Amino acid sequence: MNGPFIWIIIPAFFSVLFYIFRKNYWLVCLFQTALCFILALLAVLIKYPAGGTPSIFGIEITPSLNFLGRVINLDQSSFRMLLVLNGLLGFWSLSLYIHRIPSLLVPLGIIFNSFLISALAVEPFLYSGLILEIAVLVSVPVMLENNRQENEAVLRYLFFFSIGMVLILLAGWYLAGGEISPVNEEQLIQATLILGLGFIMWLAVFPFHTWIPAVSESLRTVNTFYILITLPIIIFVLLLKYLNGFSWLREYSIIYQALGILGMILCITGSLWAAFQKDLHRTVGYLFLFSIGLMLSSAGLNSILGFYLSTYFIYPRIINFFILAWTIVLLERELQSMNLKTMKSLFYTKPITASAFIVSVFSIAAMPFTPTFPPTFSLLELMSQKFPSGLWVLLFSIAILSFTFFRLLLIFLTQSDYYIDSNPEDIHEKLFFGVLIIILIFSGIFPNFFFSASESIVSGYDFLVQ
């Protein structure tokens, strides 16, 4: 059996099939949920022995597929990302079904995931930029669903990603050339600058971050947040793959300093801007920046623990933003706007939803007993040894976020007229958010199970972690 055929081509085929049968939306939604869970389960069951062929229950899985002279090769990292993406889309589709919310993520989410994995698995890397651009183009109609007039933010997103693709392609050409003939210092600086600029565009580092709060605010939360959660994770893993793949880039110390500084910039801009927002969508938009900043800061430490730590932030990012996305989606049904003024007395009308929101935002700020706490604590400890000035920047960012979230908590606790008009939560919402809060706190108290699973994202990158 062929791995890329099972995890990339078959899902893409089903996505087209589901699109044909989209009139039966709820049935298709259930089928998509089942397909995603099956694909995630297969990705969990796969055994990947060192130097051997991967297998499921003794059935050998060929990890590579030749396509027009190029290879799509699913390595250990790709298999873990298959679990992450399919698992998340499975839960997302299930939530769509439970709360009866129509979305273009059914069925385009599957093909979007297929392109993301292809971008990660394609060899040579040169092609990853092009495939990621196709994934971005697929995500545009998903983001714009029912709202084609509000396209300014999406066009900005498309333009920044296109510039990023152009720069990454150019850097890829440089890097490939560096593998054949030795490069001098000047060429190294040029390649690093081009590559760095490309990733700055892709990861929305200040001042190219404006599209993230804009799409969060103007477009449908249920669609945009899925893309905002997954896309930066794939880009980050791609960055690690670039570092692992090119020796002369990996051994250039300025790269890691740049990563650390970019991470700091993301953390500080994300937290500062989040503190001054009056709209909940925009606040969460800036939190996305903070979250990716933590991952970059860890990788910038240029140590084995730092690279492992960077992957430990993936699970907290997913669970935190999953809860935030769905609290906002369900609140949007009732509230006219997501302005903080309309959030008053939320704790009295929707106690479980408000608790879920507050627990997840405090988890982003790395409060104890939440899943972000253990990796953040280790990151701070490592930073105190390797990058003390970065430690203060990170602590300052966390302090600002904590202050912002205490202010949110107070707003939720303030009583207003809304208290009288609002509908209470139904049993689905109570159960849904209750279970999510329990999972979040459980994973904060017993993090090892979740983090050991994240390790395999980077454990295949021998040059980075061995």
Place this chain on the structure above:
Amino acid sequence: MIINSALILISGILSALILSLEDWRWRLAGLSVVQLISFILIVQIWPIALASVKLISGWMGASLLGTAMISGNQEDEIHFVLSRNVFRLVLMMFGWVVTAISAPIINEWLPISFTNLTIGFLFILCGIFMFALNRTSSQILIGLLIFLSGFDIIYSSLEGSALVTGIYGLIVILISLVGVYLQGGFSLQGER
């Protein structure tokens, strides 16, 4: 040599025209000429079959956008504002100066033909200016396609892969399809 100089001159004038003429028809025509110039430059280094893929996909994209804008309710009235057009023209002149200064420096580390680099850089700047100065989706996407054509001229001189050409062509068509979608050309919604 004469042809190359003429191409640089035509590209400079074309980029200024695309930026200053506000009618979408002229801009689409300009985009098609950009694709043609790109083809003329690429065909000098690539086989004609491979270079044609770029021309065909580029023109297909321009036709898709044009069709969508004709069927959509694209505003026909254009209010001519002299100061705005002069500003755009001056901006593109600034672009020429930037290109004239940067191209020889970039040429030291990008080992490609000077003509390709200059024209590619001009179109990249023209695309960025169009994106920055316009607010309508169709004009922004025309800008994006011009930007990508400019990069394509430079990148094709470096890398001659058939697969990259194929995927690049697909990206151009997908961007045009996004333009059609934004103009209301088709819907992805099913009846629920």
